[in-house]
Amino acid sequence: MYITSAFDSGNIEVINAESSPIQLAIRQDNNSDFYQWFHFRLEGEVGASYPLSIANAGKSAYPEGWENYRVCASYDRQNWFRIGANYDGKTLDFTVTLDEPSIYLAYFAPYSWERHLDLLAWAQSNERVKIQTLGKTLDQRDMTMLTIGDAETAKHRVWMIARQHPGETMAEWFVEGFLEALLDDANPQAQKLLADTVFYVVPNMNPDGSVRGHLRTNAAGANLNREWLNPTMDRSPEVFLVREKMLEIGGDIFLDIHGDEALPYNFVAACEGIPGYDERHAKLEETFKQAYEAISPDFQTEHGYELDKPGEANLTIGTAWAGHQFRTLALTLEMPFKDNDNLPDPAEGWSPARSQQLARDILFPIRETLKILK
Amino acid sequence: MYITSAFDSGNIEVINAESSPIQLAIRQDNNSDFYQWFHFRLEGEVGASYPLSIANAGKSAYPEGWENYRVCASYDRQNWFRIGANYDGKTLDFTVTLDEPSIYLAYFAPYSWERHLDLLAWAQSNERVKIQTLGKTLDQRDMTMLTIGDAETAKHRVWMIARQHPGETMAEWFVEGFLEALLDDANPQAQKLLADTVFYVVPNMNPDGSVRGHLRTNAAGANLNREWLNPTMDRSPEVFLVREKMLEIGGDIFLDIHGDEALPYNFVAACEGIPGYDERHAKLEETFKQAYEAISPDFQTEHGYELDKPGEANLTIGTAWAGHQFRTLALTLEMPFKDNDNLPDPAEGWSPARSQQLARDILFPIRETLKILK
Amino acid sequence: MYITSAFDSGNIEVINAESSPIQLAIRQDNNSDFYQWFHFRLEGEVGASYPLSIANAGKSAYPEGWENYRVCASYDRQNWFRIGANYDGKTLDFTVTLDEPSIYLAYFAPYSWERHLDLLAWAQSNERVKIQTLGKTLDQRDMTMLTIGDAETAKHRVWMIARQHPGETMAEWFVEGFLEALLDDANPQAQKLLADTVFYVVPNMNPDGSVRGHLRTNAAGANLNREWLNPTMDRSPEVFLVREKMLEIGGDIFLDIHGDEALPYNFVAACEGIPGYDERHAKLEETFKQAYEAISPDFQTEHGYELDKPGEANLTIGTAWAGHQFRTLALTLEMPFKDNDNLPDPAEGWSPARSQQLARDILFPIRETLKILK
Amino acid sequence: MYITSAFDSGNIEVINAESSPIQLAIRQDNNSDFYQWFHFRLEGEVGASYPLSIANAGKSAYPEGWENYRVCASYDRQNWFRIGANYDGKTLDFTVTLDEPSIYLAYFAPYSWERHLDLLAWAQSNERVKIQTLGKTLDQRDMTMLTIGDAETAKHRVWMIARQHPGETMAEWFVEGFLEALLDDANPQAQKLLADTVFYVVPNMNPDGSVRGHLRTNAAGANLNREWLNPTMDRSPEVFLVREKMLEIGGDIFLDIHGDEALPYNFVAACEGIPGYDERHAKLEETFKQAYEAISPDFQTEHGYELDKPGEANLTIGTAWAGHQFRTLALTLEMPFKDNDNLPDPAEGWSPARSQQLARDILFPIRETLKILK
C-alpha cells in the first residue's frame, strides 16, 4: 500500500500506514489554520480493501461538512464516483476496495492548473474572447481575466469570479460550463446576451492555493474573501489586481462562485447587510433568484445562509464589497460538496457535470435580471 | 462534373448537364404532386465554379420557401453551411465553387436512416428507455416508439412525434437533442420531469418518405398529417399504428415536430379551431408558449400561422385530432428551413445544432405546463 | 419478440417466430443461388433468452463456413462481439440473451453505404486525394475510385479494390484502415510510398450487393469476380468500369481484398496458374508474402487455397485477369469471417479493428515489393 | 506584451521586455550549468509581431542544437507547429505574429506531469498492466514502473525507460505511443510479444526535472545518465530505485529513450565500448537496427554518434551500464528536436505524433531481436 499526494492540488499526510484503519491527516493551508481539502492517490492490490481514517477531520474548518459526506474517487482521473464514509465527530472513516491498482481520492473532483490553462487556450480561439493577464500571484502564477463580448458597445457588464477558495473546485467546473454555453453559437441565450452585454470572467481567483492543495487561502495564508476592503500586492495580489480592474470598469452584476462544505443545496447569498442596500438591490436579487429557481431544479431559495442584519455586512467579503461599491446586484453562488438533497444522485453526488449544467442555466437569470436594468 | 442522388434521402434530376447554368429538377414525391426536398452530391474540379438552377422551383409545394432561402452545403457530411441563392419566382439559382472534389447540397441538413438507427441503439443503453416496434411501414421499415420513464407510476404522459413530413429533417435533429437532454443524468429538469412523467417518443413518423427523399408524403403518396381521422394500414400505417397506441395510452401533452418552408421563425400552432376548445386548452397553450418564449430567444409567438376559426379545425391533422380526442394540449412545433430572423446566423442559418438546442429548451415549457395539470 | 432486416445490408426471413428455436432463413442473393450473409435486428424482453435457428444454413454457399463459426452481435451498432453457435451440418443454432431491448446480429460487422459515403467525404479533405466517379451500378449507385498521390510523377501504380463480394464487409473495414494509414502525415511508410507511388483505390466494388444484403453478387445476380474477361455494362458495370480504368492506367501491383467463409486465417492467393506466370511474378509474390508475414503475426502463408496448376487459372477472376493482363503481381487477400486461429480473440474473433490493423501493416509488403520493381 | 513561464516545465527569463527584439534568457537547471529547454507563454495583440531573441543560446548545453532549429509553437496546447528561427552562433532569433491573443512556445511539444498521471491512470485499466511506485524523487514525486505482461511465465524481459533528460519530452510521447500499441487488442505484434515477454516501462525517469523545466538534470542538478555506476538516494534516487529493480529482475533488452539536440535523425547508440562486448552483443544490435530500419523510414543507421573504442565506454551511462551488467542488448534511442531530414515535415518538424508512430514501429525490431534469444 502506498499513498502519495505529490501532484497538483495534492493534500494528505500519512500518520500511520501500518495501523488499521490507516491513519491520515489533512495538511493545513500554508500559514493558516484552515484545512479540509484532500486529494491523494492510493496504490495497492487489486481486490484488497483499505480502511482509511482521516484523523483530524473533526478539527477541520467545517466539521459539519463531514456529516453525510461521501468521498470522491476515480480510477481514471476523469470519472468520479462516491464512496460512503462515516463521521463520528472526530474522524472520517471510509474503506476503499480496489478494482484497479491505484485510485485517486479527493474532497471533490479536482480541477488542475493544466486544465485551467487548457480552458484559457480553448476559450481564446473564439473571436469574441480577449485574454488579459492582470498580474502575478505570490507564487508567480498568472491572474487571468477573460473579456467576452464587445466592451465598447455593451450596455451591460457582468462579472464572474470563481474559486477564491481554492478547494472549492466545483467553482471552476462551473466556469467551464458557463464559458461553453456562452461561446456556443447555437445557444440563443448566449447570442442574445452578447448582443448588448460584456462578460468579465476570472476562472480562478486563487491559482497558488489551487496548486498547493489549499482549502481556503492563498500562498500567504490569506483568505481572499476577507481581503476586499484593503487588499495588498504583498498579501493578496489576487484580489488587489481584480479589484482594481473592477474599479476601472465597473459592472452591473457581480457573481462570485463558491462551494459550501455543509449545506446539501445550491443557493446564493446576497448583500442585504451592506450600507445602502435598497429596493433596487432587492428587486434585482429577487428577479435573479426567481428566474434561477424557475429554470433549474438544482437551484433553490429555501436553504441558505442566515441573512445579515441591515448594515452589518462584512465588507471585506467580495460580494458585499462589490454590491456596496457598485450599488448593484452582487451574489455569492454556493454549490454543495455533498449533493443536492432535493435531487440526490447516489452514484456521483454533486459533480462536475452538474456544476456545468447549473452554469449553463445561469444564462437565464442573468438575462432576466439585465432586462430590469434596461 | 457529375451529379448523383442515389443515396439515403437523395433527390434531384439532371435535366441538362451541358447548359449553363446546369438545369436541375426536383423529383415529385411518389404518387404525389408534392416536391421541395432535394439532396444530391456534385463532383467536379477543385476551384471551379458550377452555376446550378432548379428549374421547377416555382411550382414546388411552397414557392415562398425559396424567397431568401440559402442552400445547405457540406463537404464532409457533418458540417453544413449555407450558400446564397436567387429565386425569381420560377427558378432557384446558385453557384457552387468547389474547395474539395465533391460537395453535398440539400434543402436542409439530412438525417439518414442509419443515423436514426444509431439514435435508437444509443437511447436503449439508458435503463429508463424501452424500445417498441409498433409495426411496419409500406416499405417494411420499423415504426419505432421509445418509452422513457416509468409508465406505471407516472402521473403525466407526454407524446412527441416528429417528421410526419420527411423532408423536415430538423424535426429529427430536434428529437436527437431532446433525447440527449432527457437522458442526461446531470440535467435537473430531466430528472425532475422523469420523476412523475413518462414520455412516448416517435423520432421518425415517416421512414419511407425519409429514405425516398420525399418532401411530404409516405411511400404511397399519403400526406400523413391529413390522415389522423381515418388512417388505414394500406395507405397510412404510420399514423394508424401510432394513433392506436395513443388511443390505448392517452396523454396530457402532444407535440408534433415540423419544419416550415416559408416562415423564418420558430413557433407553435395549436388547435384553437377544434370543437370543444376551452379555457383549459387555452391556459395550457398560453403557459407553454410563455415559458418557451421566456427561456429561448429562438422561440417566439409573434409570427406564425393564421388562427383557425372556432370549430373549423381540420381534424385530419395530428395536432387537431389529438387535441380534440384527448381534450388537452396538442401543439405543432414549426422550425424554419431558412433561419430565425430574430437571431440570424449568416454562416449556417437554422441548423441541426440549433434544432437540438431548441429541443433541450423545451423541457422547461413542458415542465411549466405539467405543473398546471397537477 | 420482433425481428426485422429492413435496413442497409439487412437479410433474414422469419419462417416461424412461434417455434422454439425461432426458425430463420437467409434470403438468396437476387437472381442467384448464393446466400450466407445475414444481418437483422431482434427486439425482445431484457433478460429473456431467444433460441434461434438458421434453417437453411447447410445449403448456403459455403457450409464449411459455419463450422466453428460464432455470430457477430452488437447492441450499439459500434462494438461487435461474438455469440457461440452450433452447426450440425444443417442448421446454425445460437441463443441470444438480451442485455438491452434490441440487438443486431450479422455474419460480420456490417459496413453501411452511409459509412462508405462518410469515408469518401473524409478522404477527400486530404489534398493528396482525388475522387472520381467512374459510372453507375445497375441500381444507379456511384462506382467511385480514389486516386492518392501524384499520378503524373509517380514511378509506381498500386491498385486496391475491395468487396467484389459484398457480404465480405471486412474488406471495406480493411480499406478504411488502409486509407487512414496512407493519409497519416506521421506515418513514415506512407510518406515514403507517396513520394514515388500513386494508389488507385476502389473501396467498394459492389455497392448494390452491399446495400441489398447480398453475399456474393451484384443487383443482377452476377458474381463480379467471375466477370473480368468479358464484363458488360448490362450485367457487370462495376467490373466493366474499373477494368476500363485499369486498362487505361495500368499498374504494378493489384490487390483485391476479400473475406473467406471457411478458413480461419489471413492469406493471399496469387495467380500462379495464369499463362505467362514467370520468375518475376514469383519473386514479387514471394517478396510480398515474406514481408507481410514478417511484419504481421495476423498474416501467414501456411494455410490457404490450393494452387492452380500452370495455365489453369480462371481468367474471369480479377486477380488472375490483372496478373495476366499486366504481367505483374496480383493478389487476392483473404481475411477470415471466423478468427485467426494463430492468434484467437475469444471476445471478438476477427474484427473491424483487426482488419484495419492488417491494412496498416500492408504498407510494408507493398513497399518491399516496389523496391524490386525499381 | 506579457511573457510567463510559471507552469509545468516552464522556463524563460525576460531580460528586457522593452527592447526590440525582446531579450530572453533560458534558466539553468537547478544546481547545474546545463540549459537549453524553454517553455513559455506570450500574450499580446492579435495581429501584432513580436521579435524575440534568446540571448544566451550560444552558451547553452548544445549550441549546435540551434542550427536549423525551428521553434515549437501552439495556440491551443494540443497542436504544435514550427516557427522559423535564426541562429548566429550567439543568439536564437525568431518572430511571433499572433493569430490568437496568446501563444505557447517551447523547445519541443511539452509533456506535462498531469498528462503523465493520466497516462498511468489509462494504462492501469488494462488488466495486463501492474503499477508499482518504486520510491520517491527528491521533490517527493513518484518513481513509477509499469509491468506489462505475465512476469511469472514470461521467457523474455524487456525494459524501456524514458526521459532521463527531462527536456527530451519526445521520449515520453514515444512511451505513450508504445503503450498504446502494446495494449491494443487488435495489434497482433503486441499480442504475440505479450505471449512470452514481459515489459518493464518507466515512462518518466526524471519527474522533478520535467516539472521544473530542466533540460538535463534532476532537482539536485544530477545528470541521471551519468549516475548508473554509483547512484545514491541523496543525489540520484531516480536511478538508484530503477537500477535496484533492474538488478532484482534482470532483462534481455534495455531501451533508454532520448532526444538529441543536434542531429536531425532517429538513431540508436549501443554499448560497443563496454568491457566484454562480444559477438552476441553485436548480433543482437545488428538485428535490432536492421529490423527497425526495414520497418520505419524514420529510423536510420547512417547518422549517429561516434562509436566508443573497445573498453572505453562510460559505464556511468545507463545503456552502457545495463549492457555490461546484463551482458545483453542495451540501446539508447535518440529522436531529433529538429526533424528527420530524410523525411522532413515543413509544418511540424519532428513531432509528438511521429514519436508515437516510431514507438509503434519498435515492436517489430524488439520481436525480431527476441527471436534470436530463443
Ligand SMILES: [Ca+2]
Ligand atoms: Ca467558499
Ligand SMILES: [Ca+2]
Ligand atoms: Ca410540416
Ligand SMILES: [Ca+2]
Ligand atoms: Ca470472396
Ligand SMILES: [Ca+2]
Ligand atoms: Ca539525452
